[in-house]
Amino acid sequence: MTKSLTKVVYKPDTQSTDEYIVIVNPSEYKRWKEGDRTIPLAEVVDSFKVFYSNQGAQGILGKPSDQQLDNIFGTTKDVDVMTQILEKGKDQPGNGFTSGTTATNAARGSFDSKGKGKGKGLGGI
Numbered sequence: 001m002t003k004s005l006t007k008v009v010y011k012p013d014t015q016s017t018d019e020y021i022v023i024v025n026p027s028e029y030k031r032w033k034e035g036d037r038t039i040p041l042a043e044v045v046d047s048f049k050v051f052y053s054n055q056g057a058q059g060i061l062g063k064p065s066d067q068q069l070d071n072i073f074g075t076t077k078d079v080d081v082m083t084q085i086l087e088k089g090k091d092q093p094g095n096g097f098t099s100g101t102t103a104t105n106a107a108r109g110s111f112d113s114k115g116k117g118k119g120k121g122l123g124g125i
Contacts, residue, residue: 005046010089012072020072021051021061022085029091041079048078050085 006026009019023046032044042048052068053059066076073081 006091006093008086008089008091010085017054017056019053019056020085022082045082050081
């Protein structure tokens, strides 16, 4: 089963293309943002990873360096950085952003019911 995800984007400067991003579960994030801080952060975020792009919304997401985190957020602790991004950032629902089982192209011939490839592919054609 898949679940819909949302990204929370924090831009330290409105003129900058730098963005710090956390992937969240939208319903838990909404409750957390409205003040329900009893929700564990582990349920709000999809994973404890902060992503970084210096190319704006179209850029490739990478991992920020500890120096970048310390310069922008004043800390390198993932929990503190995520809390600041969640508080100061803006949520952007991700079209096609899902977590969980995804479909594969079973018609290609290298898929079995256990999800393991058999390695035959299109070799005999």
